[in-house]
Amino acid sequence: MKAIVISGKGKINLTDVPDIVEQANQVIFSPKFIGICGSDLHYLADGSVGQSVIREPLIPGHEVSGVIDKSITVNGKKISKGTKITVHPATFGEKQEKIANYPEIWPNGRYLGSAQYLPHTQGGMVERMSVRPDQIRVVPNNVSLKAAALAEPLSVGLHAITLAGGVRDKDVLVSGAGPIGLLAAGGAVTLGAKSVTISDVLDAPLERANKLGVQKAINVTNKKIPSNRFDVILECSGAAPAISTSFKAAALGATIIQVGMMIDKNISVNISSINGKELTYKGSFRFKDEIDQALQILSKNPDIQTVVTQVFKAKDYEKAFAVAKDPKQSAKVLIEM
Template sequence: MATQVEASVLHGVKDLRIESRQLPPPFANEVQIQIASTGLCGSDLHYYSHYRNGDILVREPLSLGHESSGIVTEVGSSVSDLRPGDKVALEVGLPCERCPKCKEGRYNICKEMKFRSSGKSFPHFQGTLQQRINHPAKWCYKLPEDVGLDVGALLEPLGVALHAFRRSLMQPEATVLVFGAGAVGLLCAAVAKLKGASRVIIADIDAGRLEFAVQNGFAHNSYTVPMRRGKDIDESLTMAKETAEAIGKIDGVGEVDTVFECTGVPSCVQAGIYSTRPGGRLMLVGMGHPIQTLPLAAAALREVDIVGVFRYANTYPESIEIVQQAMRSKDGPDFSKLVTHRFCGLEEAPKAFEMAGKTKDADGRLVLKVVIDSSEGAPPSKL
């Protein structure tokens, strides 16, 4: 018998409505999940604010949300490894599992990928800002007792950081620079640190975020990027060189082995090229400006590899291990502190999205990751 659930549905720019949906029992290979925690991501904000994400247009009402965890409430007849009451994190991208990329394990770039809360596939694959959803058990990961549901939701962006680390081929004792101290940048820094980097420097224009990063064990040092723009490309590249030189003077680190660029801002990508040692790697993690002006000769003549990163593949089990490793670490990072604001109930979604678009709240507190609890009977927000 179908269950009636509530969902937060986007109908236009900043037009979120609560609607009822009929949720059928799970198929044999599925589980039904009461969604308990959904973190708001930059792509969610783009859809909310513009009803599009770059060139991807929303073509029908869409529930947002894809960084999620919850409680299993019902299991399909062929599911044996999960049972009601289990806490799970959801991997919400469903690849075709037939194409060459899927067969070689790179299903994140499957052309037939259906990804919850994305407008790319049509009909759209509805996101997790619903009280309950059915989802294939294969893409649900049981959380250990010591991993909470909010941290379980963070496994999705942590997967991006882990995937970036894997593609970086970073070696132990490497020196690392991260541009961008948002959630993904902080997670990239944390993964590099936990994987044995000797020095992790994080750079951003926001001094408050940098202070958070160092104080909470996400990075060893930080650099506040000046707020300035060149009047032309020559002046912009000169400024990028100056930024790289200033960062290189921190602890005498010089050029670094690996740069994780998590902003997509041209000046940071440029500085990233200049900051990377000969033979090093610049990882393009942030999705910013689609067209960039870059000093490619500075990369080519020093054999700096520029490597793209898109989502993740096969990361959840190791991400859970990373979270548990961090819990045992004496100097952090404390992943739970990334969740700075929590809203309870789908009716609070508009407030949550407005908060996620800020860097500080009305009380001057840092805004990093905003989470919505959409479960039935969720208590009112105390924010």
């Protein structure tokens, strides 16, 4: 069977890999649409993501939708052959009693399409793959397979909203209009935020945000974000200047959730207002079980699927990755297997 494989820095091919062998307690399905994530782009550009270094061929992709290859029963419910599904990509690690409710940060967890451990955890850019039954999520009838590939990245934004204590009737700022920022903004709109403002340094992503129902889109290169204004801030850029701006933009008693990953080095950030405003600043990592909520939101708000800007056939993988790394051209790029 065919798979897209990254074997090191700048090395990617569509190649033959061994077919799936049926195993007990595993579900075989056929991936149809797979999102290209920032981590996939880093694996190709750098051969690594943080401390995760490619040491053997890696099939990327953890944003996966597909169809079940044959009828199965999960938790007493029959899932028929051909049923649309998406996948929770995590295998949670070693349970820690002190953080029992936060399995997403338990040590030694695994994630689809990750080079963190050996053997690497292979991802979804392949014709057939297997996962545990508990990873399977049935897609609502009114959600397409293309839209269902957004469930995983949407879950990242929803997890941040969960950590913030929700957004209903709150003024929300989303800092950074990349795919995660756009999906977080769409999620906040759907979940009843009083207002949603999104910011970026580029016009193209902000134009995409307008399709999601946000009240205001701000290009910070020519307009300032209001100070002391927002109850919840989802900082999705990971950029030091944006983090500093978030503290200034926060209202009294606001919560700032750091969603965007930061480079592991000393940076200059102004958080001086954290005391006088009694702000809460909290990190967010992947997600817990918000993928179920993500599917409900995709079913309720079809505008969110506009975050998908391009779909490329697997044979056009080189162009797909090239377009995905250019935010002026794209938001979320999908591979169709």
